[in-house]
Each structure stands twice: as structure tokens, then as C-alpha cells.
């Protein structure tokens with residue numbers, strides 16, 4: 001039996017519609033227009049596309065969008081001065097520095113410079129700590145999108161065995177905290193996990209976030225499990241012509257879809273949720289900064 005394919009694009013559109021609805025209410029009732037600033041350092045082609053798409057999506061939801069494109073050789077001091085000015089700007093509720101940044105800059109120090117209340121990436125130690133201790137936090141965008149999709153697909157997640165492959169600060173760790181909050185039994189697997197295949201075979205929910213193309217084959221998947229593929233890997237596609245490439249996830253989609261109950265494709269699965277949840281987090285930040293109620297259906 002073939003799995004149900006989870007349509008991330010369609011689900012992202014429902015999140016964006018909720019965001020737009022909340023933005024228009026914030027503007028009508030409180031004269032508040034949420035504002036998002038995205039900072040790009042350098043000219044990484046994929047990052048340029050993501051930043052452009054973030055700006056378009058932000059404006060389409062009725063929010064203020066500000067983009068700062070800085071040259072690759074920008075110094076840490078100049079970048080911090082920009083972040084400080086965005087921290088102090090009352091029209092900006094969310095700040096995101098697009099990753100990766102050039103090697104001379106430290107992602108950790110950049111995140112530390114952002115006001116935690118405006119950290120819509122949820123990467124600061126303050127937000128990571130709040131999330132880990134079960135308090136009101138800003139959750140990072142990709143895991144938040146995965147959680148919303150899982151809830152929408154499976155309903156109550158409590159008691160489910162969830163295995164997350166990958167322990168990054170951006171996805172693996174916050175994903176684990178979010179699933180724990182929803183009372184899953186959570187395992188974080190990684191490159192040193194002894195028997196990864198057996199660990200994954202126990203899972204009702206598999207979240208693959210390692211960045212290794214097609215490394216999870218179908219025979220690791222428990223029949224009927226829900227498979228969320230966070231990987232976005234570009235591999236050679238000679239069948240499309242010389243020098244051509246295609247995107248694949250961390251899961252071997254063709255074999256996994258024959259066993260799983262539900263599965264996200266790549267592209268068109270988790271990717272679109274990342275930007276939708278960035279918008280959701282910006283609305284959440286605008287509400288919190290102004291002492292208003294949390295936007296319904298847009299937080300963890």
C-alpha cells in the first residue's frame with residue numbers, strides 16, 4: 001500500500017491565510033502592522049532565493065518587510081550595528097539573519113545579538129532554554145511547521161514513538177522539545193547512534209534532518225509510520241541532461257512511500273512550511289511585544 005503524500009505547499013497556504021487574517025485584525029483593532037527584517041550577508045544563490053521569497057510572502061500577508069543585503073566581506077561590527085538598530089526599531093517585530101553566513105562571521109554570536117523577543121528563528125539560547133523548560137518560547141520555523149503538519153495529520157500525538165535523525169540547533173533539538181511537549185516518546189538519533197535502522201523501525205513518527213541524500217531507506221520504516229523529511233539535498237541528475245541536478249530529501253522517497261502511512265515529498269513538503277512559520281512567528285512576536293493574546297493556531 002502506498003503512503004498518503006502530505007502536501008506541504010497546500011498546508012503552508014493555510015498557515016499563511018491564518019497569518020494574513022491575524023495581521024488584518026491587528027491592524028484594524030490595534031493599529032499594529034507586524035514587521036519582519038531579513039538580513040542576507042553575501043551572495044549565496046539559494047539564500048538569495050529564500051530571502052526574496054520571504055519578502056514576497058511577508059508583503060502578501062499584509063506585513064511590513066525590510067530586506068538588508070550586505071556584502072560578503074561585511075565585518076561583525078557592522079552587522080551587529082545593523083542588528084542593534086533593528087532591535088531598537090519599534091516597527092520591526094522579527095529579525096532573521098539568513099544562514100549560512102560567510103566563514104569570518106559566527107552564527108552563534110549573530111543570534112546572541114538579536115533581541116530574544118524579536119528572534120523569530122527561535123535560535124537564541126533564551127528561546128532554546130524557554131522551549132526546553134516548557135515555557136512560552138519562540139520555536140524555530142522548520143520544526144514548528146513539522147509539528148503543525150503532524151498535528152493536522154495525526155491529531156493527538158501523545159504516546160507516539162518519535163525518532164528524530166539529526167541533532168542540529170535549527171531542527172533536531174527544537175523538534176525533539178516540541179514533540180516532547182506534545183507527549184511523544186522522543187529519541188534523537190545521530191551519526192553515533194549504534195543501530196540506526198532498528199531505532200528508526202520503532203518509530204510511529206520519523207523526522208529525518210541530517211542533510212544526507214536518501215540515507216533512510218524504506219526498509220527502516222515501520223509500516224504505517226508518518227515520515228517527515230526535512231532534508232533538502234541537491235544531487236546530480238544526468239537523466240535530465242548534462243550538469244543538471246535535482247532535489248532529494250534525507251529519505252529514499254520511492255521505497256519509503258511503499259511502507260509509510262504518510263510521507264512528505266521533497267520538494268513540496270517541509271520546505272514551504274519554513275517560510276509560512278516565519279510569518280507565524282513574526283505575528284506571534286508582534287502580539288507578545290504589544291502585550292496582546294497569542295494568535296490562535298500559529299504557535300506551538
Ligand SMILES: Nc1nc2c(c(=O)[nH]1)N[C@@H](CN(C=O)c1ccc(C(=O)N[C@@H](CCC(=O)O)C(=O)O)cc1)CN2
Pocket residue numbers: 050096097098099100121141142170232247266267268269270271272273274275
Ligand atoms: N536563519 C535561517 N537560515 C536558514 C533557515 C532558517 O530557518 N533560518 N532554513 C534554511 C533555508 N530556508 C529558509 O531560510 C528555506 C529552505 C527551503 C525552503 C523551500 O521552500 N524549499 C523548497 C525547494 C526550494 C528549491 O527549489 O530549492 C521545497 O522544499 O519545496 C524554504 C526556506 C537554511 N537557512
